[in-house]
Amino acid sequence: MTLLEQTGTWPETGGPDLADPSLYRDGDPETLWARLRERSPVYRNERTDKEPFWAVLGHREALEVLRRPEIFVSGRGMRLDDSPGATEAASQRMLIVTDPPRHARLRHVMNAAFTPRMVDRLRHTVRATAREVIAEALERGDCDFVDVAARLPVTVICDLLGVPPADRSFMLDRTMTAFGHAGPGSADRAAAARAHTDILLYYAELAERRRREPAEDVVTALVQGTVEGRPLTDEEIYLNCDGLVSGGNETTRHATVGGLLALMRQPEEWEVARRADHPMETTAQEILRFTSPAMHVLRTAARDTELAGQPVRAGDRVAVWLPAANRDPAVFPRPDHFDALRASNRHVALAPGEHYCLGASLALSELTIFFEELVSRVELPEPAGAPVRTASSLVRGFESLPVRLQPRTR
Numbered sequence: 001m002t003l004l005e006q007t008g009t010w011p012e013t014g015g016p017d018l019a020d021p022s023l024y025r026d027g028d029p030e031t032l033w034a035r036l037r038e039r040s041p042v043y044r045n046e047r048t049d050k051e052p053f054w055a056v057l058g059h060r061e062a063l064e065v066l067r068r069p070e071i072f073v074s075g076r077g078m079r080l081d082d083s084p085g086a087t088e089a090a091s092q093r094m095l096i097v098t099d100p101p102r103h104a105r106l107r108h109v110m111n112a113a114f115t116p117r118m119v120d121r122l123r124h125t126v127r128a129t130a131r132e133v134i135a136e137a138l139e140r141g142d143c144d145f146v147d148v149a150a151r152l153p154v155t156v157i158c159d160l161l162g163v164p165p166a167d168r169s170f171m172l173d174r175t176m177t178a179f180g181h182a183g184p185g186s187a188d189r190a191a192a193a194r195a196h197t198d199i200l201l202y203y204a205e206l207a208e209r210r211r212r213e214p215a216e217d218v219v220t221a222l223v224q225g226t227v228e229g230r231p232l233t234d235e236e237i238y239l240n241c242d243g244l245v246s247g248g249n250e251t252t253r254h255a256t257v258g259g260l261l262a263l264m265r266q267p268e269e270w271e272v273a274r275r276a277d278h279p280m281e282t283t284a285q286e287i288l289r290f291t292s293p294a295m296h297v298l299r300t301a302a303r304d305t306e307l308a309g310q311p312v313r314a315g316d317r318v319a320v321w322l323p324a325a326n327r328d329p330a331v332f333p334r335p336d337h338f339d340a341l342r343a344s345n346r347h348v349a350l351a352p353g354e355h356y357c358l359g360a361s362l363a364l365s366e367l368t369i370f371f372e373e374l375v376s377r378v379e380l381p382e383p384a385g386a387p388v389r390t391a392s393s394l395v396r397g398f399e400s401l402p403v404r405l406q407p408r409t410r
């Protein structure tokens, strides 16, 4: 049965499982979310053999969850179906699964790395890398845009962490294998796991080096910082390096690819975006709204409460479905339309609230600068094959987007 048939026929009491990855490869989840949201902005997602959860699909309700970290806590798991062992190992140590009041203290340590000089340096890295990858892609002409978009986020995160230039190609290679777009095959998974081990060992080396030779980067901030009067343990340092690498990589890549596809499907918006005086940051915000690469963020209710009239019990899982909230027609006029100049864009792609994306301004710079460079150097890319969506309920993105690129001539 197709997804559309399914959305039209599910019984009153049951319903589709939004955590089923296969929904996202070939289906039309936007239509499904819209139909579910019309019934209720908070959907009780029952599952066979797995714990049920509340899926938050409305914008107002999403903000209510994200902005009440004392009720909707993060420390008991950050994604549906994560292994309990991994959650326990990271809880209250890795920023994203740390709850108040410790969360703000750890965040302060990591934020210390974002000095004005560091931000300037990163902007420079973003511009130089964007130019390089676009020039290389233009030389090839036909390419998979997923590969084009992959290198920028990895390079920027290496710079942020303080990976010295001599080690960059090692980290690029290992990170692309561990967090790249390896397919679902077991050989790919094994290679990804090996690459991840290499990365963890490398963090240890880097931390040692930064203890001896401090610099302006996140690893230095982590080895020098203290939380509640004591320095971070090695494990806490590695976990938080990993949080940056895993949090800022795939998300930015999928946003870039999805942003281009949106512009290819609405060439009039590409024309708007390539005007000399175009405010590209506005388009970058729309890319974040429209692509919403982080599909869900998970919280656990710390006590009984209510959400959109639904009784949420202590211990219940509450998953905010960010792309659904970002297409709520109560907040976004013509939500399925990509508007390169959308005004007052109150999207939730970066989870405003206690856990607001730490890399938010970096992600915005990457998208802004990459698209500035792209529209100024290439004509509207042509499709060179069908796009392939990622089968995942964690990220909304693409495995492949074959395109043909030509240099800009007018």
Ligand code: HEM
Pocket (backbone or CB within 6 Å): 074, 078, 095, 096, 097, 107, 157, 160, 243, 244, 247, 248, 249, 251, 252, 255, 288, 292, 293, 294, 297, 298, 349, 350, 351, 354, 355, 356, 357, 358, 359, 360, 362, 363
């Ligand atoms: C388009 C790009 C990005 C998107 C869509 C995105 C999305 C998000 C979302 C939704 C959260 C909240 C997660 C939760 O509450 O469970 C988050 C948190 C976070 N993000 Fe991003 N992110 C992006 C880029 C980045 C980058 C470039 C970095 C780092 C260089 C980064 C680092 C982090 C970190 C460390 C957190 C945890 C913040 C906290 O718990 O206080 N992200 N991001």
